[in-house]
Amino acid sequence: MERIPILKMGEFLLVTIQVDMHDRLAMQLQDDLTERIAATGARGVLIDISALEMVDSFIGRMIANIAGMARVLDAQTVVTGMQPAVAITLVELGLTLAGVRTALNVERGMTLLRSLIHEDDGVIAHDAVVESEDADVGAEE
Amino acid sequence: MSVQRNELLPVRTPNDIVAVRQHVRALAIELGFSLVDQTKMVTAASELARNTLTHGGGGTARIEVTAANARRGLRMTFEDRGKGIADVDMAMRDGYSTAGGLGLGLSGTRRLMNEFELQSKPGEGTRVSVIRWR
Numbered sequence: 279m280e281r282i283p284i285l286k287m288g289e290f291l292l293v294t295i296q297v298d299m300h301d302r303l304a305m306q307l308q309d310d311l312t313e314r315i316a317a318t319g320a321r322g323v324l325i326d327i328s329a330l331e332m333v334d335s336f337i338g339r340m341i342a343n344i345a346g347m348a349r350v351l352d353a354q355t356v357v358t359g360m361q362p363a364v365a366i367t368l369v370e371l372g373l374t375l376a377g378v379r380t381a382l383n384v385e386r387g388m389t390l391l392r393s394l395i396h397e398d399d400g401v402i403a404h405d406a407v408v409e410s411e412d413a414d415v416g417a418e419e
Numbered sequence: 420m421s422v423q424r425n426e427l428l429p430v431r432t433p434n435d436i437v438a439v440r441q442h443v444r445a446l447a448i449e450l451g452f453s454l455v456d457q458t459k460m461v462t463a464a465s466e467l468a469r470n471t472l473t474h475g476g477g478g479t480a481r482i483e484v485t486a487a488n489a490r491r492g493l494r495m496t497f498e499d500r501g502k503g504i505a506d507v508d509m510a511m512r513d514g515y516s517t518a519g520g521l522g523l524g525l526s527g528t529r530r531l532m533n534e535f536e537l538q539s540k541p542g543e544g545t546r547v548s549v550i551r552w553r
Contacts, residue, residue, distance in 0.1 A: 298440065301433040301469075332440065332458060334465040335523045363458040371462060371527035372513055 282307045284314050290391060291315065291353075294326040304340045311344055315351045321398075322391040323348050326384055328359025338373040345378045354394040355379065358387035420487040422494075430497065431477040436468040439480045443495065446482060450491055450553055459531040460493060460551050466524040467497045467547055474517070475499025475545055485550065492533070492552040497545075504539040511537070 280303060285292040291314055293307070311323060325341065327333070333341070345355040356379045360368075368375070379394065381387035428442060429435055443464040447457040464480070471478040478499030485494045504510045513526045525547075529535040532549040539545040 298437055300437045331444070332461045332465060334462050334469070335527065336465075336469060361458075363455045366455050367458045367462045367531065370459070370530050371466075372523045372530070373527070 280306075281310065284310060286314070286318055286320065289319075289321040289395070290388070291318065291320045291323045292326075293324070294329065296329045298331070299337060301336060304337055308340050308344055308347070312347045312351065315348055315353050320353050321395045323353055323355045324358060324384065324387050324391060325355065326358045326387070327364075328361065328383075330364065331361070333360070333364050333368055333373075335371065335373055338368065338371075338375060342375060342378055352398075354391055354398070356381055356387045356391050356394070358382070358384050420485050422483050422485055423491075424484040426482050428480045428482065429477075430468050430471045430480050430499075433472070436465060436472065439468045439482075440465050442482055443493070446484065447493060450484065450493060452493075452551070452553060456551060456553075460495075463528045463531040463549060463551075464495055466528045467495065467549070470524050470545075470547070471497045471499045474504075475501030477501075478544070490552050492550045494548065494550045496548040498547075500544040503541040503543055503545055504537075505541050507537060507539055 282293060282295060282303065291311065293311065297303070314320065315323065323344065325344070341357060348355045357375070358381045360380060379390060381390045426442065428439055430439065440461050444457060444461050447460050452460065468480055471480070476499060478497065478501070481496040481498070483494040485492050509515050511525050511529070513523060525537070528549065532551050534550040536548045537545070
């Protein structure tokens with residue numbers, strides 16, 4: 279069966295969509311990515327769509343689904359390389375991809391992914407500090 | 420309005436949606452549409468073809484090159500003999516969906532094209548015809 283390859287690089291999963299996807303292929307990618315995130319414990323997913331000449335509501339929904347599922351599995355998603363004509367069409371169609379982080383190219387996408395993950399880890403570290411401070415205050419009283 | 424070219428494509432499987440998209444893209448390039456216009460037409464074709472397949476149970480896509488007042492345009496007509504649309508006004512609204520989708524297919528497509536015509540009768544089928552002028 280036809281599949282879009284998913285590459286693992288450190289704590290990231292990389293996907294580049296190079297073909298005009300039919301609906302089943304899009305669904306398959308959604309399933310495969312979710313499984314790979316869970317299996318590898320990946321913290322970030324980068325999807326490059328610079329070769330995609332069209333994003334309709336079906337593919338848009340798939341991208342939003344992937345980002346949502348990844349988030350639930352403790353991973354961040356960044357979509358990179360959307361062509362300007364695709365962006366114009368998408369917004370006119372009424373699709374804003376709310377909740378999906380985007381970057382102009384793969385390089386910026388990787389930088390964004392790293393900072394998103396550090397932000398996540400930072401929040402956890404910060405919470406831990408606050409908790410221990412609370413504990414100190416309690417002890418003084 | 421005169422028709423210069425006319426092609427009838429099947430819309431029976433998800434692969435047919437891809438074939439319709441590719442046909443529209445090739446014709447739009449041939450007619451000299453800008454990249455943004457091409458993308459709008461291909462996206463509209465994809466939305467309407469998927470409607471024909473998922474709501475209409477399959478049907479046809481007629482892709483025509485039309486001319487009127489010295490302008491050429493691309494017309495796409497999607498037809499099915501499915502269950503039809505009970506409430507057309509409702510179906511044209513953003514965010515209204517009966518298939519668990521985003522509900523942008525019809526309302527969004529209308530924004531991507533210059534002309535939009537929808538005829539539907541419950542139990543008889545649906546016909547959507549759209550044009551984009553060059």
